[in-house]
Amino acid sequence: MAETFMDMSPGFEAKKKTIKEVGADILSRFRTRLGGASSSAVDLELPTTKPLSEPGEAEAFETTEATIQEPTAFAEVSYDKNEFPSAATEKYFREWEALNIEANPEIKAKMRKNILDSEKEHQEIYEQAAESAGLTVELFKQKLQEKVEQVVRESNFFRATHVDVLDKVLNDSGRYKSQFETNRSNGCLNQRYRAQAEMQMFGFNEPDGFDHSSIYREEDIPEEAVKNSNEFRPIYGYFSDNEFGAINDEGTIPPSNDVTQYGEVTVKVKRERAMQKTTLTFQDSLGQMNWPPTPASKPHFVSMRIKDYSVDGVLEKIERTSKTNWGSSYTEAQFHGQLRIDDIEAIYISTKNGLDRDGVEDVRRIYNKFKEAHPDSDIKLIEY
Structure with missing residues (x-):
């Protein structure tokens, strides 16, 4: 045997x-x-x-890969996990060096650090949202990135402006000024707090190696952060996919915009200029530095805060930038390197958005005065 x-x-x-x-x-x-x-x-x-x-x-009876195979599993996307929190973010940064932003020179390095830090900090939230959507966290981040890019691509950029400010911009200074120059604000008039936020978000006036954890009082903010280069401070606006810049619960006008506290006149910025000089968030950036601004020409999903509401249905809620149903009352755009009259495309006015008839007439007068001084300007006045 x-x-x-x-x-x-x-x-x-x-x-x-x-x-x-x-x-x-x-x-x-x-x-x-x-x-x-x-x-x-x-x-x-x-x-x-x-x-x-x-x-x-x-x-017969030969065991080869052609005859016997293991069940195919979902292949994990390969990326440098030591440097990037996700494959979506690694892909995002592949062309980062070629990106140009008309802003302070420190802004790109600062935003890169902020993006990486923010994504790592909120990993648990992304995991919860992914589980709710029935997706892997990698696939959820990829879809969130695609959604953010889509809605920004469909949007234009605006600045809500009071009538008297419009007059000064068109017929006096030729540009918008921040609270550091005017000493007035329709939001938070606190120059030291704003200076600290702009250091953290953009590296604007930030001393080399400055440790923000050392700030316990407003007095701890360096003087150079408050006093220097104020004429080049960011100017704040918003973005919307509505033709007239509507941004509210309905996504239309009427009702009035959620940003009429900043002005009843809607000034539209030329899109090509906005792409060159604008960063954005999907909420008020002040006090939300851990959901940082990213370039309008290359938005990242960390600019969309998903902390303030249930993680259920996040991807479905982000449909239009004119309809604020994702947990914030408005989007925010930060215009860098000065916002000048050459950057303006159109001025929209309507009695349906907070202006009375006298206000409409005032804007007509301001615009006509501007056109007399600048007959070649292509800025349009549109009443609706």
């Missing part, structure tokens, strides 16, 4: 035999040992088992 055992061992040659051949060989040896005697019980033809496929004689 030792000889038989050796022949039946799963050696290379034995693997090449079909079941029928092996059975026939066993039967032949058995008959030889019985002296060639014939028996109906022994002489029964061995049943053959049809293989799943019909391999050639030389291929």
Whole structure:
């Protein structure tokens, strides 16, 4: 039996035999040992088992990748996990060096750091949102990135402006001024707080190696952060996919915009200029530095805060930038490197957005005065 055992061992040659051949060989040896005697019980033809496929004689019982494969699993996207929190973010930064923003020179390095830090800080929130959506966290981030890019691509950029400010911009300074120059604000008039925020978000006036954790009081903010280069401070506006710059619960006018506290006149910025000089968030940036601004020409999903509402249905809620149903009352755009009259495309006015008839007439007068001084300007006044 030792000889038989050796022949039946799963050696290379034995693997090449079909079941029928092996059975026939066993039967032949058995008959030889019985002296060639014939028996109906022994002489029964061995049943053959049809293989799943019909391999050639030389291929039978060979174990190859072509005949036996492991079930295909979802392949994890490969990326540098030491540097990037996700494959979506690694892809996002591939062309980062080629990006140009008309802003303070420190802004790109600061935004890059802020994006990476923010995504890592909010990883648990992304995991919860992904689980709610029935997606892996990688796929959720990819879809969130695609959604953010889509709605920004469909949007234009605006600045809500009071009538008296419009007059000064068009007929006096030729540009918008921040609270650091005017000492007035329709939001938060606190120059030190705003200066700290702009250091954190953009690196604007930030001393080299400055440690923000050292700030416990407003007095701890460096003087150079408050006093320097104020004429180049960011100017704040918003973005919307509505033709007239509507941004409210309905996404239309009426009702009035959620940003009329900043002005009843809607000034539209030329899109090509906005792409060159604008960063954005999907909420008020002040006090929300851990959901940082990213470039309008290359938005990142960390600019969309998903902390303030249920993580359920996040991707479905982000449909239009004119309809604020994602947990914030408005979007925000930050215009860098000065916002000048050459950047303006149109001025929209309507009694449906907070202006009375006298206000409409005042804007007409301001615009006509501007056109007399700048007859070649392509800025349009649109009443609706």
